[in-house]
Amino acid sequence: MSEKLYEKDAYIKEFTAIVVDCLTIDNGFKIVLDKTAFFPEGGGQAGDKGTLNDANVFDTQIENDVVYHFTSQPINVGDTVECKIDFDRRFNFMQNHTGEHIVSGIAHKLFGVNNVGFHLGEELVTIDFDKELTREQLNQVEFLANQKVWQNLPVKAYYPSDEELKNTDYRSKKEIDGAVRLVKIKDTDICACCAPHVKTTGEIGLIKLLDTERMRGGIRIVLKCGMFALNDYKNKYENISQISSMLSAKQENSFEAVQKLDEKCALANQKTNELKKKIAELTIASANENTKYIFVDDCDIKDLQVMADKLHKTLGGIRAVFSGSDQNYSFAICGADADLQEFFNNFKSKFAVRGGGRGGMVQGTVIASQENIKNFF
Numbered sequence: 001m002s003e004k005l006y007e008k009d010a011y012i013k014e015f016t017a018i019v020v021d022c023l024t025i026d027n028g029f030k031i032v033l034d035k036t037a038f039f040p041e042g043g044g045q046a047g048d049k050g051t052l053n054d055a056n057v058f059d060t061q062i063e064n065d066v067v068y069h070f071t072s073q074p075i076n077v078g079d080t081v082e083c084k085i086d087f088d089r090r091f092n093f094m095q096n097h098t099g100e101h102i103v104s105g106i107a108h109k110l111f112g113v114n115n116v117g118f119h120l121g122e123e124l125v126t127i128d129f130d131k132e133l134t135r136e137q138l139n140q141v142e143f144l145a146n147q148k149v150w151q152n153l154p155v156k157a158y159y160p161s162d163e164e165l166k167n168t169d170y171r172s173k174k175e176i177d178g179a180v181r182l183v184k185i186k187d188t189d190i191c192a193c194c195a196p197h198v199k200t201t202g203e204i205g206l207i208k209l210l211d212t213e214r215m216r217g218g219i220r221i222v223l224k225c226g227m228f229a230l231n232d233y234k235n236k237y238e239n240i241s242q243i244s245s246m247l248s249a250k251q252e253n254s255f256e257a258v259q260k261l262d263e264k265c266a267l268a269n270q271k272t273n274e275l276k277k278k279i280a281e282l283t284i285a286s287a288n289e290n291t292k293y294i295f296v297d298d299c300d301i302k303d304l305q306v307m308a309d310k311l312h313k314t315l316g317g318i319r320a321v322f323s324g325s326d327q328n329y330s331f332a333i334c335g336a337d338a339d340l341q342e343f344f345n346n347f348k349s350k351f352a353v354r355g356g357g358r359g360g361m362v363q364g365t366v367i368a369s370q371e372n373i374k375n376f377f
């Protein structure tokens, strides 16, 4: 059992400890210290990273109350080590974790939803509630949660006495073995939790609820607090400022500008399709008995099928239409089925062909040069 410094003080960045065990594992070593401020993965939060002397700690886990520091190099048992936590990363986690407690506490009080899952990783923070919430309800929760930040309320983590625990109404994700540690946010929430938290809610900064996804009768919400929220804002600001200047629209009107652009594109596509159809009709009209194949620009399989069918119906025999670029053509070929299958088998034996078909029509793709296809015909 290791002394858990992180339980009493979430702000220890550096400390000195003695190595009491060093175990070899598949991808490195598991170091046990007499005491540690490295938080091991738990309560949805990822384990801390950092260094023990110059050994890199890439993960921290807890098993049977023993904290294991995962390193890529061994350290002698009995050595005294200087331990450093990647505290920027940890502090971002603390901001998000305390933010999650505020959001869950408020959502529980207002709408009776229970937090049934929490994931706090490098990229993504998610909260799972057991009932669905509307966007308006989420907006309400988000606003009240940010108000709690502005009020800069104290956050306290403690082990209550049995008597105290009995008389305390607290949230808990599951039945907990052993002593229950509570995290109390003044006038907001009390929840059983093993993780480090910020001292006051003001340290969280912004709390932002982002995408939602329905799941098992409930809802999963992407949450970003503090540094994560700031980075998200920065990325989105860069995006929206580029979009707005590209479309010569105010940032707040960018969506309307994109909608208009989308309508314009749809209209242009429609015109392009009409022109393609006209070109195809003219190409077919100028075809004669000797036109066994046609190469056309920018047509999809459907266009090719229509054109090949028309050629065959007008002129009889086997007629093919190709579209694409050298060594990468799509095609449709029409003909009386028996003749066509024999022709197609021959075609497949000459080139790398993917595709097939029946009832007088085959289609697919072929890897060949235009020159070789022409020679084949």
Ligand SMILES: [Zn+2]
Pocket (backbone or CB within 6 Å): 043, 097, 101, 191, 192, 193, 194, 195
């Ligand atoms: Zn927690």
